[in-house]
Amino acid sequence: MSSYxxxxxxxxxxxxxxxxxxxxxSAAHSGAEANTLCDPVTxxxxxxxxxxxxxxxxxxxxxxxxxxxxxxxxxxxERKHYFYPDLPKGYQISQYEHPxxxxxxxxxxxxxxxxxIGITRIHLEEDAGKSTHSETEPxxxxxxxxxxxxxxxxxxxxxxRTPAEAAAYMRQLRxxxxxxxxxxxxxEDGSLRCDANISLRPxxxxxxxxxxxxxxxxxxxxxxxxxxxxxxxxxxMLEQGEKVIQETRLWDEQKxxxxxxxxxxxxxxxxxxxxxxxxxxVVDPVWIDKARSSLPELPEQVFSRFKTMYALDDYxxxxxxxxxxxxxxxxxxxxxxxxxTALANWITTELYGRMNREGVNIEECPVSPQNLAMLxxxxxxxxxxxxxxxxVFDEMFSTSASPDSIIEAKGLRQVSDPEVLNNVIxxxxxxxxxxxxxxxxxxxxMLGFFVGQVMRETQGKANPEMVNEILRKLLSEDx
Amino acid sequence: xxxxxxxxxxxxxxxxxRGDFSALELCDAxxxxxxxxxxxxxxxxxxxxxxxxxxxxxxxxxxAEEKDRSPMLCGIxxxxxxxxxxxxxxxxxxxxxxSGFISPYNCTVLERLEENGAVLLGKNNMDEFAMGxxxxxxxxxxxxxxxxxxxxxxxxxxxxxxxxxxxxxxxSLGTDTGGSIRQPAAFTGAVGLKPTYGRVSRxxxxxxxxxxxxxxxxxxxxxxxxxxxxxIAGKDELDATSMDVPVDSYLESIERMADEGLAGxxxxxxxxxxxxxxxxxxxxNLKGQIAALENLGAELVDISLPHTxxxxxxxxxxxxxxxxxxxxxxxxxxxxxxxxxxxxxEEMYCxxxxxxxxxxxxxxxxxxxxxxxxxxxxxxxxxxxQVRTLVISDFKAAFANDCDVxxxxxxxxxxxxxxxKTASSLEMYLTDIFTVPVNLAGLPAISIPSGLTKSGLPIxxxxxxxxxxxxxxxxxxxxxxxxxxxxxxxxxxxxF
Numbered sequence: 001m002s003s004y005x006x007x008x009x010x011x012x013x014x015x016x017x018x019x020x021x022x023x024x025x026s027a028a029h030s031g032a033e034a035n036t037l038c039d040p041v042t043x044x045x046x047x048x049x050x051x052x053x054x055x056x057x058x059x060x061x062x063x064x065x066x067x068x069x070x071x072x073x074x075x076x077x078e079r080k081h082y083f084y085p086d087l088p089k090g091y092q093i094s095q096y097e098h099p100x101x102x103x104x105x106x107x108x109x110x111x112x113x114x115x116x117i118g119i120t121r122i123h124l125e126e127d128a129g130k131s132t133h134s135e136t137e138p139x140x141x142x143x144x145x146x147x148x149x150x151x152x153x154x155x156x157x158x159x160x161r162t163p164a165e166a167a168a169y170m171r172q173l174r175x176x177x178x179x180x181x182x183x184x185x186x187x188e189d190g191s192l193r194c195d196a197n198i199s200l201r202p203x204x205x206x207x208x209x210x211x212x213x214x215x216x217x218x219x220x221x222x223x224x225x226x227x228x229x230x231x232x233x234x235x236x237m238l239e240q241g242e243k244v245i246q247e248t249r250l251w252d253e254q255k256x257x258x259x260x261x262x263x264x265x266x267x268x269x270x271x272x273x274x275x276x277x278x279x280x281x282v283v284d285p286v287w288i289d290k291a292r293s294s295l296p297e298l299p300e301q302v303f304s305r306f307k308t309m310y311a312l313d314d315y316x317x318x319x320x321x322x323x324x325x326x327x328x329x330x331x332x333x334x335x336x337x338x339x340x341t342a343l344a345n346w347i348t349t350e351l352y353g354r355m356n357r358e359g360v361n362i363e364e365c366p367v368s369p370q371n372l373a374m375l376x377x378x379x380x381x382x383x384x385x386x387x388x389x390x391x392v393f394d395e396m397f398s399t400s401a402s403p404d405s406i407i408e409a410k411g412l413r414q415v416s417d418p419e420v421l422n423n424v425i426x427x428x429x430x431x432x433x434x435x436x437x438x439x440x441x442x443x444x445x446m447l448g449f450f451v452g453q454v455m456r457e458t459q460g461k462a463n464p465e466m467v468n469e470i471l472r473k474l475l476s477e478d479x
Numbered sequence: 480x481x482x483x484x485x486x487x488x489x490x491x492x493x494x495x496x497r498g499d500f501s502a503l504e505l506c507d508a509x510x511x512x513x514x515x516x517x518x519x520x521x522x523x524x525x526x527x528x529x530x531x532x533x534x535x536x537x538x539x540x541x542x543a544e545e546k547d548r549s550p551m552l553c554g555i556x557x558x559x560x561x562x563x564x565x566x567x568x569x570x571x572x573x574x575x576x577x578s579g580f581i582s583p584y585n586c587t588v589l590e591r592l593e594e595n596g597a598v599l600l601g602k603n604n605m606d607e608f609a610m611g612x613x614x615x616x617x618x619x620x621x622x623x624x625x626x627x628x629x630x631x632x633x634x635x636x637x638x639x640x641x642x643x644x645x646x647x648x649x650x651s652l653g654t655d656t657g658g659s660i661r662q663p664a665a666f667t668g669a670v671g672l673k674p675t676y677g678r679v680s681r682x683x684x685x686x687x688x689x690x691x692x693x694x695x696x697x698x699x700x701x702x703x704x705x706x707x708x709x710x711i712a713g714k715d716e717l718d719a720t721s722m723d724v725p726v727d728s729y730l731e732s733i734e735r736m737a738d739e740g741l742a743g744x745x746x747x748x749x750x751x752x753x754x755x756x757x758x759x760x761x762x763x764n765l766k767g768q769i770a771a772l773e774n775l776g777a778e779l780v781d782i783s784l785p786h787t788x789x790x791x792x793x794x795x796x797x798x799x800x801x802x803x804x805x806x807x808x809x810x811x812x813x814x815x816x817x818x819x820x821x822x823x824x825e826e827m828y829c830x831x832x833x834x835x836x837x838x839x840x841x842x843x844x845x846x847x848x849x850x851x852x853x854x855x856x857x858x859x860x861x862x863x864x865q866v867r868t869l870v871i872s873d874f875k876a877a878f879a880n881d882c883d884v885x886x887x888x889x890x891x892x893x894x895x896x897x898x899x900k901t902a903s904s905l906e907m908y909l910t911d912i913f914t915v916p917v918n919l920a921g922l923p924a925i926s927i928p929s930g931l932t933k934s935g936l937p938i939x940x941x942x943x944x945x946x947x948x949x950x951x952x953x954x955x956x957x958x959x960x961x962x963x964x965x966x967x968x969x970x971x972x973x974x975f
């Protein structure tokens with residue numbers, strides 16, 4: 001065990017899913033042909049001026065409220081200067097001294113434990129474009145479609161202590177922005193990405209060690225692995241009596257290592273100053289109240305409610321509160337048929353299993369909550385067996401049909417009529433005198449053979465409990 | 480020379496409505512005038528004859544259809560400082576950096592004038608990126624003052640002022656960051672109005688110093704300038720700093736003041752303005768203006784703007800800081816000049832900017848970058864902002880307690896000789912002393928001709944109003960204009 005404590009802070013960038021850009025009218029979506037979502041403002045043409053998209057402020061207030069931040073009455077856009085071909089104006093418009101939100105917190109669930117991670121600030125900024133560099137020619141290309149797409153940067157306090165905690169924090173943030181419908185949370189496309197600051201200090205020491213920043217981590221796995229690796233690297237350095245240098249590093253997935261990007265000594269001077277084109281953003285209490293009343297139930301609240309209202313255990317409550325639409329699906333299903341545990345089980349096993357295999361999400365799911373509830377009800381009422389139910393479910397998923405129509409069409413209704421079952425069983429016993437004799441000689445396991453035969457005769461529809469009961473009765477009677 | 484090039488806007492309007500001449504004839508007369516005089520004056524960088532004639536023909540059609548329901552400026556030619564981007568017509572901003580640049584969109588004010596049926600004749604020469612007070616620092620050569628070709632016309636809207644005062648254009652749009660409309664107006668005997676910051680949209684005006692820049696009209700009379708302001712003023716959704724304040728009827732304000740006189744009006748004269756060294760003839764002229772205003776019934780009051788002495792330093796720190804940022808976009812990547820045969824990105828940036836920008840522009844970018852850089856920001860930028868706040872409160876207090884309008888010189892000297900001040904940037908900066916406080920405070924101010932020096936050079940006087948009180952300063956300016964027996968056009972037009 002290392003004698004150093006790791007101190008981790010994350011800066012998470014989330015692309016806001018507004019229709020248009022933060023300061024321009026061009027569409028903000030991804031996937032368009034290069035340089036088609038451009039206009040004079042996005043291109044930084046002479047004379048063009050930014051105008052703030054109010055929806056962006058709305059989204060920032062929502063995430064601020066969800067993270068229990070103070071929403072600042074006044075916030076200021078500043079210019080951050082550097083030259084790069086995918087940065088059209090030679091500066092990025094961002095918030096610096098006066099961000100829109102500050103002093104929040106997020107309770108991160110680590111197994112049984114809740115860890116409260118401080119949120120230093122949330123600020124708004126514009127994204128840059130995308131550069132691609134040809135590998136064969138000395139040419140680079142800039143695509144400015146992404147330039148001006150709104151971002152929030154969520155900066156945590158250095159409260160995280162382990163790579164697992166960092167990943168859990170990031171997962172929970174993703175869950176929240178998706179619940180709020182302000183970011184699609186797609187990490188592969190870079191809609192959600194993070195920079196991690198890591199430093200070590202001897203246990204018990206209050207003062208922070210020298211921090212290293214790892215830029216642009218765009219998956220939970222990378223967050224965890226990069227931090228893990230960086231802690232090892234710094235531990236080794238400190239143990240060998242070396243000094244950690246303050247620098248920015250990049251995670252190289254192929255080599256499973258971080259590599260230096262630039263050293264802070266050569267850090268650029270961004271020459272921040274308030275953007276004179278943009279008036280101070282003023283958020284009055286009315287605006288905040290309006291945003292607050294439009295907030296959905298958040299994942300943590302859903303988790304607690306599922307536990308108390310439906311008596312679910314942590315596992316089910318967590319899995320069912322992962323996504324807003326799953327939680328809504330579950331709520332609807334339970335309201336149709338009050339068997340929360342059975343429904344939780346069906347959703348987290350059969351439904352998730354099939355959705356994963358087919359690569360569909362809950363929005364595209366062909367099984368409605370009403371139909372899933374009906375299926376469980378039919379089991380509970382003894383109309384079909386659990387086993388038949390699985391094949392009915394498969395059919396429901398493939399055809400979107402309701403379980404009762406599938407059962408009707410395929411004649412899958414469970415046979416529970418004692419007279420019918422009596423006749424079938426008698427027939428089976430008569431056809432298999434040898435096996436009957438063996439049973440009577442004490443071969444108890446022949447019972448399974450008879451059940452199987454009865455099921456074959458009834459295409460699996462016989463009520464298994466009743467079959468067992470009648471079999472035992474008939475076998476003992478005739479003795 | 481055609482008589483058509485010396486008419487007022489009202490005379491043009493009446494002539495067009497009566498059918499005395501067509502918009503096309505009016506347009507052609509001005510193009511002819513420009514072509515005859517531009518070689519000597521160098522006031523136009525681009526002459527857009529073809530599109531102008533097409534616009535004039537369209538205006539004729541509109542006047543025929545709509546008659547007096549057509550807009551006031553329908554069919555009236557004008558020119559614009561080459562800082563206002565024009566769709567389809569080259570916009571250079573006086574710089575090699577933008578040589579050949581054609582904007583895919585129109586500046587809001589040009590758009591508004593186009594909707595009014597006004598006819599754009601071309602684009603006026605200027606100091607590169609508006610950085611200058613003499614219109615000598617243009618990549619397209621110095622502009623000459625029609626009153627004396629060896630003298631500067633002032634700047635940076637020198638081309639606009641010359642176009643107006645020499646009959647090339649009935650009015651022109653300029654921009655004023657620290658006096659760039661008012662000072663050239665004074666040097667050339669024109670009227671120049673710098674509106675309140677936020678009164679006119681800046682969308683499409685190439686940015687120099689965003690919290691100072693304001694577009695405004697230059698013309699040959701107060702009335703003409705008022706008509707143009709009427710057409711371009713008002714909130715623009717594309718400029719977040721344009722203000723949603725109702726636009727007064729400026730011609731009515733002028734008439735009302737002409738009827739009612741200036742009785743009861745308090746005009747402040749800031750005592751600090753007399754502590755600067757001012758040309759004797761300018762000083763005498765100002766005293767004459769004070770007497771004239773008193774004769775018109777106004778009460779002249781002594782006022783104090785105690786932070787005036789720090790205004791110039793604060794102004795240059797802030798303006799250059801903003802400029803260094805605004806000019807970062809000229810990197811050779813998307814438009815404008817790009818250095819050839821470069822071997823790295825950094826070399827492309829460095830050479831593009833070294834080749835594309837002139838000396839003064841580079842000087843200002845360097846100074847601006849310096850005041851924003853880590854370790855200097857608080858000492859320069861923050862301090863200058865504090866001074867700006869003090870200058871603003873000086874004006875607020877004066878307007879709240881002492882006066883309605885402030886009277887001041889425009890420039891400490893009349894037009895100076897070409898090359899006289901280019902050696903020393905500081906000396907050039909000092910010529911802005913009476914104009915920059917207005918921009919720091921975002922107030923409206925107008926410069927009108929107030930006399931001639933013994934050697935026959937125009938002198939201007941400045942009236943400063945409180946925010947959005949353009950109507951009031953236009954009214955006082957009109958009254959003063961009527962009392963001044965100074966007519967500039969004959970003299971300048973004799974020279975040409």
